[in-house]
Amino acid sequence: MKGVQFQQLRDAGDPAELAAAHSEAGADEVVLLDISATHEARATLCDTVRRTARELFIPFTVGGGIRSLQEAMAVFDAGADKISVNSAALANPSLITQIAGRYGSQAVIVAIDAKRIKLNLNTDGGARFEAYVSGGRRPTGRDAVAWAREAEDRGAGEVLLTSMDRDGTGAGFDCDLTLAVSQAVRIPVIASGGGGDTQSFVDVFHRGGADAALAASIFHFGLRHLADLKRELQSVGIPMRWPC
Amino acid sequence: MIALVDYRAGNLSSVKKALDHLHVDAAITSDPELVAQADKIILPGVGHFSATAVLDETGLRSAIVESVKRGIPFLGICVGMQWMFDSSEEAPETPGLGLFPGRCERFPERVKSPHVGWNTLVCDDRSRLLRGISTGSFVYFTHSYRAPLEKATVARCEYGGEFSAAVEKDRLFGVQFHPEKSGATGLKLLQNFCGL
Numbered sequence: 459m460k461g462v463q464f465q466q467l468r469d470a471g472d473p474a475e476l477a478a479a480h481s482e483a484g485a486d487e488v489v490l491l492d493i494s495a496t497h498e499a500r501a502t503l504c505d506t507v508r509r510t511a512r513e514l515f516i517p518f519t520v521g522g523g524i525r526s527l528q529e530a531m532a533v534f535d536a537g538a539d540k541i542s543v544n545s546a547a548l549a550n551p552s553l554i555t556q557i558a559g560r561y562g563s564q565a566v567i568v569a570i571d572a573k574r575i576k577l578n579l580n581t582d583g584g585a586r587f588e589a590y591v592s593g594g595r596r597p598t599g600r601d602a603v604a605w606a607r608e609a610e611d612r613g614a615g616e617v618l619l620t621s622m623d624r625d626g627t628g629a630g631f632d633c634d635l636t637l638a639v640s641q642a643v644r645i646p647v648i649a650s651g652g653g654g655d656t657q658s659f660v661d662v663f664h665r666g667g668a669d670a671a672l673a674a675s676i677f678h679f680g681l682r683h684l685a686d687l688k689r690e691l692q693s694v695g696i697p698m699r700w701p702c
Numbered sequence: 703m704i705a706l707v708d709y710r711a712g713n714l715s716s717v718k719k720a721l722d723h724l725h726v727d728a729a730i731t732s733d734p735e736l737v738a739q740a741d742k743i744i745l746p747g748v749g750h751f752s753a754t755a756v757l758d759e760t761g762l763r764s765a766i767v768e769s770v771k772r773g774i775p776f777l778g779i780c781v782g783m784q785w786m787f788d789s790s791e792e793a794p795e796t797p798g799l800g801l802f803p804g805r806c807e808r809f810p811e812r813v814k815s816p817h818v819g820w821n822t823l824v825c826d827d828r829s830r831l832l833r834g835i836s837t838g839s840f841v842y843f844t845h846s847y848r849a850p851l852e853k854a855t856v857a858r859c860e861y862g863g864e865f866s867a868a869v870e871k872d873r874l875f876g877v878q879f880h881p882e883k884s885g886a887t888g889l890k891l892l893q894n895f896c897g898l
Binding site: 481486512513516517534561565615670699700 | 715719720723748750814815816818840842846884889
C-alpha cells in the first residue's frame with residue numbers, strides 16, 4: 459500500500475512480489491512499511507515478512523506498528539534484517555534502547571514523519587519541522603530535529619526521515635528538512651517523501667546531505683526504472699552500487 | 703554439515719536462509735559438541751564485541767579452537783571476523799581468538815559511524831574465498847569498528863581510511879561485510895566457502 463500525503467491510499471500489489479521485482483531491478487534495500495498496522499493485520503504482517511524475506515538477499519527493513527520488543531522479535535524471526543519504529547518510539551524512547559540492546563543499533567531504524575511548521579522559524583531563520591505519529595495523523599509538538607538527536611542518543615542506527623509535505627507528490631524531497639537532520643546526527647539519514655525526477659535525487663544527496671534515498675510510488679507504479687535512475691546518478695558523480 | 707554458531711549475537715536466520723538457497727546442509731547450533739563435529743564452521747555476529755564472551759562461557763570457544771587446529775574451514779562474519787583478531791577497542795576486556803594480529807578500532811570522527819551501506823572491495827585475485835569476485839564489487843557493510851590491514855588481508859575497503867574487508871589464511875576466513883545481504887556477490891562468496 460502506498461499513501462499520497464498520508465491520506466489517499468492506492469493498492470500497489472503484493473509486497474512479496476514487489477520486493478523481489480525491485481531487488482531484481484537493482485534496489486539496494488527494501489523497506490516494508492505496514493501502514494494499516496491494526497490488530498488484525500499483525501499476523502498477516504509476519505506472514506508477509508516471511509514470504510518477502512525468503513528470496514531476498516539484500517537488506518530488508520520492516521516497520522509499521524511495532525510497539526514492543528516482543529513485536530520486534532516476531533518481525534526479526536520472520537526474516538527482517540532491520541526494523542523501523544516510529545510512534546511507539548516517540549511515546550517511549552526506551553523502546554529504541556531495548557531493541558538495540560538485543561539486536562544491535564544497526565538493526566534499529568527510527569522513522570520520523572515531519573511536516574514544516576508554517577510561519578515558525580528558528581533563531582537563525584531556518585525552517586522548523588514538527589514530528590507526527592500514527593501514520594502521520596497526529597502532531598506531537600516535538601521538533602523533528604531534536605527528536606532525531608534523541609533517537610540517536612537512545613541507540614538508533616539510522617533515521618528514516620519522511621517529509622509529509624512531499625510524500626507521494628513526486629515534487630522532490632524536502633532538502634531543508636533532510637539537511638537539518640543530516641547535520642544534527644552522526645548516524646545515516648535516509649531521505650523519503652517526494653522522490654521524482656533524477657534531479658530530485660541529485661538534490662537530496664548534494665543539497666540535503668542524505669546518505670540514502672527511499673522512493674516508492676515512482677517505482678511501484680512503473681513511473682521510473684530503478685536501474686536507469688542509478689545509472690544517471692552515477693554519471694553525475696553520486697556513488698552508486700553498479701552493476702546492480 | 704556446516705555448523706552455524708548461535709551465541710545469541712543478533713540474527714542468524716539471514717545466513718541460514720542464504721545457505722538454504724545454496725542447498726547447503728547447515729545447522730544452527732550453540733552446542734559445542736555439534737560444532738566440534740562439523741565439517742565447516744560459520745560464526746556470524748552483529749552487535750557488540752563483548753557478546754563474544756558468551757563463546758568462552760559456553761565451551762564454544764574451545765570447540766572452535768580445537769576444530770581450527772584440525773584444519774576445519776572457519777568463516778567469521780562481521781563481529782565474527784573481528785573476534786578472529788586479538789581484540790577490539792569496543793570491548794577491551796574481551797579477548798579475541800588472536801588468529802590474526804591486531805586490534806579492531808572505531809572509525810575516525812570525520813566519517814559517519816556506523817559504516818552502513820554498500821561499498822566496494824579491492825580484491826586480491828589469489829583469494830579462494832573471493833574467486834569470481836572482482837575489485838569494484840559491492841557488498842553490504844554495517845559496523846562501527848574495523849579490523850586493521852595485515853598480511854592475511856585479501857580484500858580492502860575504503861571508508862575513513864582503508865580497513866580489512868576480508869582476511870584469509872589457510873582454512874581461516876573472515877569477512878567484515880554481510881555476504882547474506884550482499885546480493886549475488888555475497889551468495890557467490892558463501893558458495894566459494896561451502897565448496898572448499
